[in-house]
Amino acid sequence: MTDTAISIQNVHKRYASTHALKGVSFDIQRGEYFGLLGPNGAGKSTLISVIAGLTHATSGSVAVLGHDVQQQFRAARRALGVVPQELVYDPFFPVRDMLRIQAGYFGCGRDYWPWIDELLERLDLTDKAEQSMRALSGGMKRRVLIAQALVHKPDVVILDEPTAGVDVELRRTLWHFTRELNDAGHTIVLTTHYLEEAEELCDRIAILNHGELQVLEEKRALLNRHPYRFLSLQLTGDGGALPPEVERLVEDRHEDTLELKLEQGKDFIADVMEAIRNAGYRIQDVRTREPHLEDIFMELTSDAHTDSASGAAA
Numbered sequence: 095m096t097d098t099a100i101s102i103q104n105v106h107k108r109y110a111s112t113h114a115l116k117g118v119s120f121d122i123q124r125g126e127y128f129g130l131l132g133p134n135g136a137g138k139s140t141l142i143s144v145i146a147g148l149t150h151a152t153s154g155s156v157a158v159l160g161h162d163v164q165q166q167f168r169a170a171r172r173a174l175g176v177v178p179q180e181l182v183y184d185p186f187f188p189v190r191d192m193l194r195i196q197a198g199y200f201g202c203g204r205d206y207w208p209w210i211d212e213l214l215e216r217l218d219l220t221d222k223a224e225q226s227m228r229a230l231s232g233g234m235k236r237r238v239l240i241a242q243a244l245v246h247k248p249d250v251v252i253l254d255e256p257t258a259g260v261d262v263e264l265r266r267t268l269w270h271f272t273r274e275l276n277d278a279g280h281t282i283v284l285t286t287h288y289l290e291e292a293e294e295l296c297d298r299i300a301i302l303n304h305g306e307l308q309v310l311e312e313k314r315a316l317l318n319r320h321p322y323r324f325l326s327l328q329l330t331g332d333g334g335a336l337p338p339e340v341e342r343l344v345e346d347r348h349e350d351t352l353e354l355k356l357e358q359g360k361d362f363i364a365d366v367m368e369a370i371r372n373a374g375y376r377i378q379d380v381r382t383r384e385p386h387l388e389d390i391f392m393e394l395t396s397d398a399h400t401d402s403a404s405g406a407a408a
Contacts, residue, residue, distance in 0.1 A: 098160070099124045099250045099281040100145060105154035107140050114140040116305040117154070122298075124159075124249070127272075127282045129296035129313075131289070133395050136302040138285050139179070142254055146176045158250055172200055175243035179255040179285075181235050185228035189219060189238055192227065193245050200246035213241040216271060233264045240268065244275075251275065252283045257291065269295060293317075293387035303395050313387075320385040320393065325354045325363060327370065328379035337369050350378075 100122040107115040115137045122128045132138050143149040145156050147163045147170065155162060161169040184192055193210045197203075214220045217237040227235060236256065243251060253272065257265045269291065276282050286292055292299060293313065300310045309316065328351050336344070343366065345355040354366060367377060 097124055098122070099126065099158070100283070101155075101157045101160075102141070102145070103155045105141070105144060105156060106152045107137075107144060107149070108152045114305050115144070115151070118302070118305070118307050119154075120300055120307060120310050122281065122283060124281055125276070125279055127276045127295055127297050128284065129292040129299040130283055130285045130302070131292060131299060131391060132302035132308075135304075136395075137305040138302055139254065140305075141302070142176065142252055142285070145252065146174060147171055172246065173248055174250050174252065175246070175248035176252045177240050177243045177254060177256050179258060181232065181239065183227040183235060183238065186226055188224045188226055189230075190214065190223040192238075193241055196242050197245040202246050206245065206247075209247065210241070210245055213244055217241055218267065233260045236260055236264070237268075240271075248280075250281045250283070252285075254285050255287065256284075257286065257288060265291075289388040289391055290386070299387075301391065301394055308394055316390060317385060317387065320390050321358050322355050322385055322389075323358055324383045324385070324389075325356055325366065326379075326381040326383070327352045327354065327367075327377055329370065329375045330378050331375040334374060337373055340366060340369050340373075 098121045102121070103119050105115050105118045106113070118137070118141060130138055130141070140149070144151050145158065145163060147167050150164060155164075157163065158170040159173045161167075161173065163170045187195065190210065193213070194207065197206045197210065211220075214223050217240060219234065219237055219241065222230060222234055222238075227238060230238065240253075240256065251272075256268055260268075265288075272282055272284075273295070282295075284292060284296060296313055298310070298312050299316055301308045311319075324345065330350065335341075340354070343354040343356060343361060344352055346353040354361075356363065356366065363382070367380075370377065
């Protein structure tokens with residue numbers, strides 16, 4: 095059995111005049127909790143569609159557990175479960191029947207019915223099992239889509255924006271459940287715009303931008319590459335304009351609070367605070383924090399930094 099869950103080799107995808115994927119190559123290893131991130135239009139959904147066999151790459155190849163998604167599509171799709179971003183469902187069948195039908199598509203018979211009942215229980219859907227999808231709330235429909243992707247016990251699970259528009263309780267339920275799946279050996283691939291989720295859950299992270307792989311690193315290495323720390327100051331007093339050496343550090347300001355972006359080894363907290371006091375302000379509260387994944391994501395994907403970030407990732 096291959097150690098690679100998903101192999102993506104030099105994948106291009108063109109739609110008329112749009113070059114959605116521009117030679118993307120990377121591997122996702124078995125047992126990883128992998129983050130696939132990028133701004134809107136970066137190519138994430140296109141790449142997922144290629145992996146799932148919903149669209150064909152213009153060139154290049156993709157394999158799931160060693161099975162080419164075009165040449166060996168049955169084995170590749172049997173190994174894969176995809177939770178789509180859109181709420182796509184049959185509105186007429188009761189939830190339990192729909193899941194049994196879905197399992198049947200993969201050749202899974204009655205011996206999988208206990209697993210379906212377990213999914214219903216784990217996702218708090220047991221009391222909805224005899225209801226049709228159209229009678230469910232948006233959050234419950236999202237849970238059913240996750241169960242539907244898992245009915246055939248796939249080794250690789252792709253979660254495409256699974257918590258978009260759901261409440262906090264459901265988000266926590268889903269992440270607890272996906273952690274357990276990962277601990278049990280399933281490979282999880284997550285796309286999300288909630289970057290704190292990717293920071294909390296993922297082992298490695300790939301960032302796509304403009305159809306290209308901009309960075310692929312272990313999460314900790316990615317967080318450590320940012321040479322800054324952030325200093326939040328709550329100010330009081332009747333000081334005037336901030337001195338230029340402080341103003342250049344301002345990342346955000348809100349009423350009486352400043353957030354400053356300090357370059358480690360260059361901008362010293364004590365010097366900054368002294369300059370602010372000399373400007374006539376009193377410092378009422380001080381907080382520091384290390385960079386979050388969101389800070390690094392914005393640094394890498396903003397147009398102003400695209401060229402330099404691509405060079406750093408090469």
